[in-house]
Amino acid sequence: MASDGKITVSEVAKHATPDDCWIVVNGKVYDLTNFAPEHPGGASIVYQYAGKDGTKTYNMYHSADLIEQNLSDSDKKGPLDESTITQTWLDAQKEEEQVEADPNEKPPLSTLINLEDFELAFEKSGAKKAWAYIHGASNDLHSLNANKSAWGKLWFRPRIMRKVRDINTKMSMFGQPSAMPVWICPMGIAKTAGEEGERALGGGAAKGGIIHCMSTSSSMPPEDIVTAAPKTYPFFFQLYVDRTREKTEALLARLNQLDQVKALFVTVDLPVVSKREADERIRQPTLKMSNYFGDANKSSVDKIGGGLARTTGNFIDNTLNWEDLAWLRKHTHLPIVVKGIQSAEDAKIAMQMGCAGIVISNHGGRALDNAPSTLMVLMELRRDCPEIFDKMEVHIDGGVRRGSDVLKAILLGARGVGVGRPFQCAVAYGTEGVEHACELLQDEVETAMRLCGVTDLEKARGDMSYLNCAELEPMLPPRPSTGSWLFGRLRARL
Numbered sequence: 001m002a003s004d005g006k007i008t009v010s011e012v013a014k015h016a017t018p019d020d021c022w023i024v025v026n027g028k029v030y031d032l033t034n035f036a037p038e039h040p041g042g043a044s045i046v047y048q049y050a051g052k053d054g055t056k057t058y059n060m061y062h063s064a065d066l067i068e069q070n071l072s073d074s075d076k077k078g079p080l081d082e083s084t085i086t087q088t089w090l091d092a093q094k095e096e097e098q099v100e101a102d103p104n105e106k107p108p109l110s111t112l113i114n115l116e117d118f119e120l121a122f123e124k125s126g127a128k129k130a131w132a133y134i135h136g137a138s139n140d141l142h143s144l145n146a147n148k149s150a151w152g153k154l155w156f157r158p159r160i161m162r163k164v165r166d167i168n169t170k171m172s173m174f175g176q177p178s179a180m181p182v183w184i185c186p187m188g189i190a191k192t193a194g195e196e197g198e199r200a201l202g203g204g205a206a207k208g209g210i211i212h213c214m215s216t217s218s219s220m221p222p223e224d225i226v227t228a229a230p231k232t233y234p235f236f237f238q239l240y241v242d243r244t245r246e247k248t249e250a251l252l253a254r255l256n257q258l259d260q261v262k263a264l265f266v267t268v269d270l271p272v273v274s275k276r277e278a279d280e281r282i283r284q285p286t287l288k289m290s291n292y293f294g295d296a297n298k299s300s301v302d303k304i305g306g307g308l309a310r311t312t313g314n315f316i317d318n319t320l321n322w323e324d325l326a327w328l329r330k331h332t333h334l335p336i337v338v339k340g341i342q343s344a345e346d347a348k349i350a351m352q353m354g355c356a357g358i359v360i361s362n363h364g365g366r367a368l369d370n371a372p373s374t375l376m377v378l379m380e381l382r383r384d385c386p387e388i389f390d391k392m393e394v395h396i397d398g399g400v401r402r403g404s405d406v407l408k409a410i411l412l413g414a415r416g417v418g419v420g421r422p423f424q425c426a427v428a429y430g431t432e433g434v435e436h437a438c439e440l441l442q443d444e445v446e447t448a449m450r451l452c453g454v455t456d457l458e459k460a461r462g463d464m465s466y467l468n469c470a471e472l473e474p475m476l477p478p479r480p481s482t483g484s485w486l487f488g489r490l491r492a493r494l
């Protein structure tokens with residue numbers, strides 16, 4: 001250490017192992033030895049920067065002050081002495097650089113004419129690892145693909161001559177007015193897509209008149225995100241219950257102070273993080289990682305195939321159960337919405353437990369692969385428990401890319417629809433990009449309504465006379481009472 005308290009690069013480079021792990025972030029040196037095993041994004045990503053400068057990666061995922069807020073004073077070693085930076089130090093940083101974004105490939109915003117275009121633009125021009133994180137889904141991507149393709153198999157029965165000049169797309173969701181029945185899904189670390197991160201989602205949603213549901217894993221605190229919208233503009237908040245329950249209680253206490261937060265979406269479909277292989281491959285070049293960590297990292301580079309995505313969610317409490325709703329109610333005054341419903345049975349339990357609503361979701365195909373497409377689950381609920389649609393709000397997300405998909409969900413009885421990945425990709429264009437995505441979707445909803453002869457979404461909610469479900473119906477699970485042919489025989493034998 002230099003006499004002025006600054007730390008030289010050669011000193012930092014000496015602390016380059018999991019047992020003794022110093023990292024430079026934004027010109028300051030931190031000792032992350034104790035924190036790394038607890039890092040919600042996994043220890044290995046931190047170890048990758050041991051003895052080096054992790055600023056670039058850190059800033060891509062986190063707000064500047066997160067590290068200062070979370071580390072004890074004794075782990076804050078002091079400022080880096082920048083006068084000691086050498087070519088060897090700079091070269092060592094390059095080794096860690098990942099495939100970067102290519103701004104030359106980024107199409108002008110005005111050329112994007114539908115939601116899918118935002119994903120295509122990001123695939124071309126975003127950082128490869130960010131694309132892998134955002135687009136990625138579990139195992140063989142069956143549920144990811146099924147979510148999307150199912151919408152195309154539900155057909156309309158359009159009505160004509162209906163005076164469709166004036167139409168109403170507005171809907172209230174959990175008591176909050178919205179220009180259309182759409183909310184932006186909670187998605188972790190939006191800074192992976194663009195510097196503005198969740199502020200672009202919150203600000204863009206407000207400009208487009210819809211609602212942003214903030215994620216527990218946002219790259220900035222909810223107190224910052226809400227300032228991107230006008231002071232009274234509503235938000236929803238998505239909660240992952242932490243296995244250290246006191247942490248969740250502290251978070252809920254903070255949310256209770258935020259008047260703009262109007263509903264709590266508790267995510268229940270990810271008690272463990274699934275295998276996201278595109279993400280794992282691009283983040284964990286096996287050779288480099290196994291050379292680096294040896295036994296210290298056994299739990300994340302193991303025989304079952306690289307585990308960064310799996311360790312990312314290691315803070316989520318997988319003992320969560322229905323009885324915990326009573327505990328949650330003690331700590332929040334917000335309406336509780338269960339996100340991740342995938343069967344009529346669970347939808348009924350949520351209703352019986354007095355939830356304000358449910359979100360039919362399989363985490364955009366990022367939870368259990370081969371979980372049914374969310375549209376199929378919505379149809380199952382309409383068939384097996386139609387009464388719930390009047391008793392609580394039913395929402396759905398997964399593969400919604402068109403205004404016509406939104407219309408279909410509403411005609412089946414949903415009150416709101418979440419859209420995920422296209423909005424995360426729109427963050428690459430900042431608030432303006434998110435607003436543009438809202439405008440495109442709004443325009444598509446209006447056009448689909450006019451062409452279908454629907455003039456008021458609120459009034460048409462649940463009116464299945466506009467739909468032909470015949471292509472999908474045979475794929476619904478058998479009614480619980482009848483069972484399938486195979487199941488029936490097996491049961492008879494037992």
Ligand code: HEM
Pocket residue numbers: 023025035039040041042045046049054055057058061062066067068070071133188189217283308309312313
């Ligand atoms: C005290 C400091 C830090 C805190 C409190 C923190 C917290 C978090 C949290 C909450 C997540 C989100 C997990 C999720 O996706 O749900 C995360 C992910 C991540 N963090 Fe950190 N982090 C810190 C330091 C760092 C540092 C120093 C680096 C790198 C130099 C880093 C890189 C990452 C990356 C790359 C991810 C995403 C992992 C993935 O999605 O695969 N973090 N961190």
Ligand SMILES: Cc1cc2nc3c(=O)[nH]c(=O)nc-3n(C[C@H](O)[C@H](O)[C@H](O)COP(=O)(O)O)c2cc1C
Pocket residue numbers: 133134135147185186187188215216217238267339361362363364365366397398399400418419420421422424
């Ligand atoms: C990059 C990304 C991050 C996500 N992070 C979260 C999260 O933190 N909490 C959560 O409940 N769901 C999360 N999800 C799932 C979404 O909320 C939503 O269920 C899903 O994206 C909807 O599917 P879609 O992307 O096809 O529209 C995430 C999805 C993506 C793509």
